[in-house]
Amino acid sequence: MKSLYDDSIAKKFTSDLEYRVYTSRLLGGDSSLVLHGGGNTSVKSIVDGEEILYVKGSGWDLASIEAEGFAPVKLDVLKNMAALSKLSDTDMVAQQKEAMIDKSAPNPSVEAILHAIIPFKYVDHTHSDAVVTISNCENGIEYINEVYPNYLVIPYVMPGFILAQTIYKELENINWDICEGIILHNHGIFTFDDDAKVSYKKMIAGVTQAENFLNEHADLVIEKYIPRVDLNIESLTKLISKEKGYDVFVKINQSPLALHYASSRNIETIAKRGVLTPEHIIRTKRNPMLILDEDIQKSIDLFEEEYLEYYNEFTSNEIMINSTPNWAVVKNYGTVSFGKNEKEASIIEDINNHTMKAILKADMLGGYKSISVSDSFDMEYWELEQAKLKK
């Protein structure tokens, strides 16, 4: 992975926040690092004599973030929150908001506490495809330890307060002189430094380590397939719209990757193994619908039946999300994404493209394995997401 840092551009910046915006955009501009609102960055600065953490605000994309996209939060408040024995994510969000010095700024990222407790000025966090591909392998723990001997490696924990608390405890015994970064299994990577350029370069170096490993052990060649079946798009659109209760925008993907994936011999089992990084589940659900023959209604019914089983198995009275699929893998044809509009369908398609590639590579490394079904449920039915539904 190439560094895009340009000293001739960077020398124009004078403030901490300007540097933060610059390297955040460099990270956000690469879809193999973050997708559609994924990842987050921060900088610690002094405002009127007080230490402030500027952390990515929710609703902002790293690719296009501006200075006003960062939420300014009192650093000591965030650090004190990390030491609490218990805190709900709802209360965490409320307390973070309360600690902002500018109430008109966006809500701070749910990973704000984690940024606060890493004792470096600049903190960068991405969901690098290469890193999560290796982590999402049957032997992911072994591989990650091999690729990242000098990183703090954290087993999967759901994002939010519990993740911040887990890392807070880990940091008690850490030797920062040798720690090059943090890997969150099945989730992503953190790098940090007091210099924005160095923190960014550490991210590039860390991701390159993963890319080199993949190039050596999982050099995927996308084969040329042609669609071998036809799909009645009109009927599919009508049936999905009816189930969802609104007119869906349907986006067909017959790229070489989508065709290669959908033409896999055992697609029935390949495609139902979960998301690449936890937050994708909000967009895509854990699995796509599988269309294996002409009977589309049968495929929808089966998906909904399985979704209901999943909901019933794990729910403790959460509001059920629409049980209709957000995308489908159509055997020997490609994939299809369903959105409220073209934008949403495109976002889902983008995520699928990255996921399919990761799955094919992870299978070359011994098998793809995402977070458990139970952890998927906790993410999909996270109290913060449920709160949006209640509104």
Ligand SMILES: [Zn+2]
């Ligand atoms: Zn993350």
